Every structure is written in structure tokens, then in C-alpha cells.
Amino acid sequence: MQIQLLIPGLLWPTATLLGPASGLALDGLATLLGRGTRELREFEPYDRQFARLFGLEDAHLPLAALRRLGEADAAATEPGSHWLCADPVNLSFAREHLLLHPFADDALGIDEAATLITALNELFTDLGHFEACTPTRWYLRLKQPTEVTLYALDDVIGRPIKHFLPEGKDARLWQRTMNEAQIVLHNHAASQAREAAGKRPVNSLWLWGAGTLTQNPRAPAQAVQATDPLSLGMARAAGVPTRAPERAHALRQSTLVVLDSLLKPAQQLDLESWRDALAALERDWFAPLSEAIKGGHLQALQLTAPSDRGTLHVRLGSAERWKFWRKPYAFDALLKSIAPAAHTAPGAAPPTDSPRSHSPNQR
Structure with missing residues (x-):
């Protein structure tokens, strides 16, 4: 059983003098980032990444x-x-x-x-x-x-x-x-x-959003938890059960969970609302899931955070719970390691200083 977390807006889009998450207690997120295998990939529109989870690769998605x-x-x-x-x-x-x-x-x-x-x-x-x-x-x-x-x-x-x-x-x-x-x-x-x-x-x-659905989406998990209509519509088209995000229920079966409370604050550069939403995610998801991994109650966790600064992927399997030498990785340190977003049109060639795909050295 595994949980896939899809969290648009997690990566704050601009560089700030102080870390945007500075002062927040994010021990659960830091543990997930430190214990897991991290990868930062180049920018790709969120809707394309989401559709790929359901097996759709059409450039003109409906x-x-x-x-x-x-x-x-x-x-x-x-x-x-x-x-x-x-x-x-x-x-x-x-x-x-x-x-x-x-x-x-x-x-x-x-x-x-x-x-x-x-x-x-x-x-x-x-x-x-x-x-x-x-x-x-x-x-x-x-x-x-x-x-x-x-x-x-x-x-x-x-x-x-x-x-x-x-x-x-x-x-x-x-x-x-x-x-x-x-x-x-x-x-x-x-x-x-x-x-x-x-x-x-x-x-x-x-x-x-113009387009015609030429193939049926494939369910990426046994259930989808989300509140936004695009996620719910994709899940319904794939014939998979849906409900609002609820951690206890997600831990019962393989589940894709879309947590989008950070998206609008990040788009609107509303730092206070973003910090409030991030603290709530730490309380309701990151800290409890970190404990579930440690206790063996969750076999695998994938966290995907698409943004203009690139897409962060974090993967934890059952083996990671035993790798005690992997230290927590502060979220602010991660944000500082990523170049600010380059405001280019989708499909345009990225600038030479844009973030490239990389995997931090974790042994």
C-alpha cells in the first residue's frame, strides 16, 4: 500500500531575503525530505504531469x-x-x-x-x-x-x-x-x-481546456482524494472512487491525494496564507505520514510538487525507514537550493540558468 501526494504550490515561486518557511516547525517534512530520495526535474505544466499519472499523454488534453x-x-x-x-x-x-x-x-x-x-x-x-x-x-x-x-x-x-x-x-x-x-x-x-x-x-x-478525450484515463491508485474539480473529473473518467482528503482513509488503501491548499497563495504571492497552509499540511499530513513510515504502517510514499521552479519528486520505500544515517533536510534549505522561477511561456526554451534535473547525493 502506498500514498502519492501531489502538492502544487509547495515550492515558493520567488527568492526571498529570509526563507519563506522560516520559523515554522516542519519536522515531519524535513524527515521525509531527508530520508527519501529527492529529484528536481525541469519545469513542466502541472496539468500535463497530472494527466500522465492517469496514462494520458495527449498534448491537447480536454x-x-x-x-x-x-x-x-x-x-x-x-x-x-x-x-x-x-x-x-x-x-x-x-x-x-x-x-x-x-x-x-x-x-x-x-x-x-x-x-x-x-x-x-x-x-x-x-x-x-x-x-x-x-x-x-x-x-x-x-x-x-x-x-x-x-x-x-x-x-x-x-x-x-x-x-x-x-x-x-x-x-x-x-x-x-x-x-x-x-x-x-x-x-x-x-x-x-x-x-x-x-x-x-x-x-x-x-x-x-479545448480538446477531445481520445482514450480513457487509467486509475493510478485504488482511490483519489481531492477537492478541485479537475482532479475529481479525471478520477471519475477513470472510474476510481473519490472523496475529500482524509489521512486515515488514505492509509487504508493505495491512494492518490491532491493537496492544493498552497497553490493559490503561491500564485498570488500571499506569503502569510501560504505559511498558514503549509503549517496545516505539516500537522495533518507530513508529520503523521513520517511516523507511519517509521512505524511500518505505510510501505511507500511519493511526494510530487510541481511548480515554475521545477518539479520536486521525493520517494520513500520501506527500506528508507532503516536508513538512520540520513538526516532531516530543512525545507528552507531545499528552497534556497532551487533557482527562482523563470517566467517563460510554456514550451519556450528554458534560460541557461534554469534548474536542471538533478538528484542530490544520498547514499
Whole structure:
């Protein structure tokens, strides 16, 4: 029996004068890092790594359809339907660049979302139908499939959008659609009211996730624990049971656990929230799992932490519990050993000083 932990946002994305985890008691995490075999690999988008766990290697993953399958009302969706994620965002200028910023889960009201969705449906009747499963997770159900490369929202946050514009056969259609949506949303009374109240207006959509599922995902474990709809949708497509993360239940069978509480704080450079979430993970997961490994109650643990700074992989097997000469490795020391994130577009050649795959010398 083994547990796979997938923890996006664990690696703080920027260099800081003081270690971002400085002062936190992270003995459990330090033990896992010290006892385990560590490897840092080059940057790869999180969604591709996650899909590979389920045996999917397609470059055009149908992330929108999979995320829609993970929503609470997924039973209402029809098999074979085509979707785009159409998430509300705020665009703002920073110097000469137009940067994208998403909205926190509680930043928009359901009434605001509903009235903006109505306006979009009045304009884009030829494309399909917009809907909001939550105030910040919107979708466009397409009338017909599309051939276009669109970048995932997480890859674009806080970056110049000019590097992430639609590509492919239907690129002009979706570029035009995004431009027209910006006009509608910017001029809408709901957005104007937000701006007058000192809030960030919804002035654009970010369209992403196009694709068709050409093969069924394969379950990477007997169960999947997660709360985000993309993880839940992928697991449902693979026919594997799902539930919210719960350590005691995860220890009963082979389980993939997606812990994403660090992701948004890391994306938004919200250090206080990130530290709070990291302390909670230490209490609820790292320390107890470290003890489970020591006591022989857990045979194997894999920890994967994808980020812009590279992807950290840590592997512990039953043999590691006897290697007492391996000392704990402080998490802040690990962060300082990794080069800061290079803000390049996905697929672009990495700069010469980007982190390369390496395995620390552990004997």
C-alpha cells in the first residue's frame, strides 16, 4: 500500500531575503525530505504531469470537459459534449504589459456571475452556451468541436498575456471572441459597479481546456482524494472512487491525494496564507505520514510538487525507514537550493540558468 501526494504550490515561486518557511516547525517534512530520495526535474505544466499519472499523454488534453465532469452537477452533462473553461479574470496594465489576474473563490457573488453570463449568452449564441458552476468557474458548452491550442489559466496568472494567445486552426475565432467578451464585460453595469466600489472588475474571460478525450484515463491508485474539480473529473473518467482528503482513509488503501491548499497563495504571492497552509499540511499530513513510515504502517510514499521552479519528486520505500544515517533536510534549505522561477511561456526554451534535473547525493 502506498500514498502519492501531489502538492502544487509547495515550492515558493520567488527568492526571498529570509526563507519563506522560516520559523515554522516542519519536522515531519524535513524527515521525509531527508530520508527519501529527492529529484528536481525541469519545469513542466502541472496539468500535463497530472494527466500522465492517469496514462494520458495527449498534448491537447480536454481539460475543460474533465473539469466540468468534476463539478457537483456532473450528472447533468452529456457524454461526448465539447467544452471550454471560460473563467472570469481581470486584466490590468503593468508598465507596458497586460497581465492576467484570476478572482479568489469568494471575490465574486453568484448574482454578479449570473448577470454577466446572461450578457455573454445574448452575444455568443452562435458559439454555444455559457454557464457558471461557481461564481469563478465558468464554462462554454460548444455547439461544435474546435481546433485550437489554448493555455491553461494557471500558466498565465500574473504574466503578460501576449505570450499565451490562441494558436492553431481556429485561433482567430477565439482571439476575436476574447476581444468581444472584453468589451461586453468591461462595459457591463456589474463590472462598472465593482470598479466604483473599489473592487477589481471582471473585464475579460480566459478560455482554455479545448480538446477531445481520445482514450480513457487509467486509475493510478485504488482511490483519489481531492477537492478541485479537475482532479475529481479525471478520477471519475477513470472510474476510481473519490472523496475529500482524509489521512486515515488514505492509509487504508493505495491512494492518490491532491493537496492544493498552497497553490493559490503561491500564485498570488500571499506569503502569510501560504505559511498558514503549509503549517496545516505539516500537522495533518507530513508529520503523521513520517511516523507511519517509521512505524511500518505505510510501505511507500511519493511526494510530487510541481511548480515554475521545477518539479520536486521525493520517494520513500520501506527500506528508507532503516536508513538512520540520513538526516532531516530543512525545507528552507531545499528552497534556497532551487533557482527562482523563470517566467517563460510554456514550451519556450528554458534560460541557461534554469534548474536542471538533478538528484542530490544520498547514499
